[in-house]
Amino acid sequence: MKSIGFKLGFANVLPLVALVLLGIWVATEMKADLYDERKLKTRHIVEVAYNLLQYYQQQEKQGVISGDDARKTAITALRGVRYGGIPGENAGGYFLISDLGVPVPKVVMHGTIPGLEGKLANLPIFYSATSMQMGIDGKVQPLDGKTNWWAGYVTIANKAGHGYLTYLWSKPKAGGGVTKELFQKLTYVKKFEPWGWVIASGIYTDDIDALYRQYLWRFALVVLLVGLALYAVSTFIARSIARPIADAAKVMNEIEASGDLGRRMAEKGGLETVMISKAFNRMISSFSTENQLRIMLAEKNAELEKAQAQIKAELEIARAMQIAILPEHFPSVPGCHGAARMLAATTMGGDFYDFIVLPDGCIGLVIADVSGKGVPAAFFMAVARTTLRSLAFGSSGPGECLKKANNVLCVQNPMELFVTVFYGVFDPATGLLIYANGGHNSPLLRHADGQVEALALTNGMVLGALPDVEYREDVVQFTAGDRLVLYTDGVTEAFDPELHLYDEQRFIVDLALKGGSDAQTVLDGIFQDVTTFAGTAPQSDDITLAVIAWDPLTS
Numbered sequence: 067m068k069s070i071g072f073k074l075g076f077a078n079v080l081p082l083v084a085l086v087l088l089g090i091w092v093a094t095e096m097k098a099d100l101y102d103e104r105k106l107k108t109r110h111i112v113e114v115a116y117n118l119l120q121y122y123q124q125q126e127k128q129g130v131i132s133g134d135d136a137r138k139t140a141i142t143a144l145r146g147v148r149y150g151g152i153p154g155e156n157a158g159g160y161f162l163i164s165d166l167g168v169p170v171p172k173v174v175m176h177g178t179i180p181g182l183e184g185k186l187a188n189l190p191i192f193y194s195a196t197s198m199q200m201g202i203d204g205k206v207q208p209l210d211g212k213t214n215w216w217a218g219y220v221t222i223a224n225k226a227g228h229g230y231l232t233y234l235w236s237k238p239k240a241g242g243g244v245t246k247e248l249f250q251k252l253t254y255v256k257k258f259e260p261w262g263w264v265i266a267s268g269i270y271t272d273d274i275d276a277l278y279r280q281y282l283w284r285f286a287l288v289v290l291l292v293g294l295a296l297y298a299v300s301t302f303i304a305r306s307i308a309r310p311i312a313d314a315a316k317v318m319n320e321i322e323a324s325g326d327l328g329r330r331m332a333e334k335g336g337l338e339t340v341m342i343s344k345a346f347n348r349m350i351s352s353f354s355t356e357n358q359l360r361i362m363l364a365e366k367n368a369e370l371e372k373a374q375a376q377i378k379a380e381l382e383i384a385r386a387m388q389i390a391i392l393p394e395h396f397p398s399v400p401g402c403h404g405a406a407r408m409l410a411a412t413t414m415g416g417d418f419y420d421f422i423v424l425p426d427g428c429i430g431l432v433i434a435d436v437s438g439k440g441v442p443a444a445f446f447m448a449v450a451r452t453t454l455r456s457l458a459f460g461s462s463g464p465g466e467c468l469k470k471a472n473n474v475l476c477v478q479n480p481m482e483l484f485v486t487v488f489y490g491v492f493d494p495a496t497g498l499l500i501y502a503n504g505g506h507n508s509p510l511l512r513h514a515d516g517q518v519e520a521l522a523l524t525n526g527m528v529l530g531a532l533p534d535v536e537y538r539e540d541v542v543q544f545t546a547g548d549r550l551v552l553y554t555d556g557v558t559e560a561f562d563p564e565l566h567l568y569d570e571q572r573f574i575v576d577l578a579l580k581g582g583s584d585a586q587t588v589l590d591g592i593f594q595d596v597t598t599f600a601g602t603a604p605q606s607d608d609i610t611l612a613v614i615a616w617d618p619l620t621s
Contacts, residue, residue: 082293089285097278101252101271105230106437108254108269109202110484110528114505115144115161115265116256118525123260137261141175144265148177149532162266164216166257171220174263187216194234194248200226203565215253223257223264230254237270250275391448393421396585396614397429402494405586406612407593409556409605416443416485417554417610418451422458429494430458433552433612434487435506446483450475450529454489464489464502468526468537472504475530484530488552497544497616502537504529507555510574512581514547518574549581549588550614556607560596563603568596585613 119140126136141163149159160177164187173182182189195215199206200222209218215233222229234248253268333343389408396404406419416439422430432454436443453471461467468489475485488509490501501521505528508520526537544550553573560568573592580591589611596609 112254199230228256399494401618404614405589408610414444415608417608431490435554436485465537465539472529476533484528510551512549544616552612554610556609585615
């Protein structure tokens with residue numbers, strides 16, 4: 067038989083192993099979360115640039131400017147863009163554009179090396195791709211580190227339309243020049259079909275690995291110190307209680323044999339021995355009946371259930387408060403009616419909408435989507451909504467309102483979140499809508515004849531990312547019977563059990579077929595279509611919709 071010291075030592079090993087496994091799991095999850103956050107930020111940055119290309123392509127399509135001028139203007143605009151705020155970028159993130167040539171494309175634009183433009187991307191430094199991923203949910207395919215990453219861009223664009231690619235690249239030095247050492251860089255790639263281009267931008271990720279290693283080293287030191295402490299404690303305990311445990315076992319055997327709960331241990335010996343003996347004797351006294359133990363257990367279970375119920379109730383109150391700050395009804399105005407609903411993916415959500423009655427009789431229309439989910443996103447949502455609503459009354463138009471709100475949110479943003487916002491000012495008397503878009507999905511306008519079009523992009527930046535950003539405005543004139551649908555990406559990115567997307571095209575077709583009714587019926591119909599499509603699949607993102615109907619002839 068093993069000694070008490072050996073058993074205590076072995077018992078200490080199990081929690082140490084559990085602690086090590088937990089630490090590794092936490093570090094791995096932390097690393098994965100940081101990496102996913104970088105992927106999301108990179109994708110949103112490229113989406114903003116993609117929207118800019120769409121804008122100039124629409125200008126070309128409408129005959130406002132020629133095709134060559136549209137391309138040159140877009141390249142000029144993107145070449146001067148720099149972004150930062152992410153470790154390793156030194157506030158110098160930039161965009162890349164290539165054509166779709168194979169096996170190696172030509173460089174259309176390079177944000178920092180314009181001398182490469184118009185040339186084949188076949189320099190030796192470009193052969194360092196380490197992985198690629200088709201789409202945002204595709205499987206990551208490891209590469210040998212010798213593949214041309216420009217060619218990888220084209221592969222992703224042709225096969226999936228968009229995705230991620232990692233490669234090794236040098237970093238800029240603070241005093242000028244670049245490092246000899248190469249670092250891992252993550253890029254998001256998206257195909258711009260109308261011009262046969264591929265647009266990309268990247269973010270360094272080596273700091274994530276450094277943080278991961280740093281955490282593991284610190285955790286290893288903690289485990290070592292805890293192990294030494296446990297060893298010392300177990301040794302002390304073994305020496306202190308070996309004898310009283312033996313005495314306790316003897317008394318327990320005697321109690322078992324006789325059934326006499328009046329038997330006690332002798333309270334003699336060292337201080338620890340006396341303390342254990344007294345504690346043992348008190349324990350025997352307290353175990354007079356089995357019912358006492360059951361009562362104690364029931365009380366503890368009741369306390370746990372009460373605590374869980376309180377947490378659930380507090381979250382439900384927070385959810386109710388969040389829903390309560392959103393307008394329940396569309397303002398009562400002649401010729402116009404509307405409806406809206408927000409369905410959070412978790413107990414609390416980051417989406418919101420708003421209808422603001424302005425002094426001149428116009429109505430401010432707001433829909434927004436905060437990055438992330440849960441309680442942090444919900445708090446940022448409340449700050450963003452309050453900021454937009456308060457600034458709407460003192461702004462000359464949607465563009466100025468978004469600019470002011472963005473500056474406020476950049477200051478009041480400790481969690482480094484951001485929010486996409488569409489804000490329009492609608493005149494129900496004339497049917498005129500003036501709007502600006504801060505990185506949000508373009509609303510859809512369904513005409514009375516069933517035709518559906520997306521509002522033109524204004525190519526505004528998301529709010530809360532960079533201060534002092536200008537937001538361009540655009541105008542659209544409603545006709546009688548028009549229905550404007552504002553939505554967040556929780557609608558188009560809803561999944562069915564086979565992981566198929568509801569997508570924008572399906573949304574447009576459903577709206578064209580069923581979007582001619584009153585605002586509430588259209589809203590209920592869209593929610594029903596999305597719910598039916600998703601089936602048993604869990605909701606992956608907040609879903610928010612607002613429908614505005616203009617029927618001046620029937621009012």
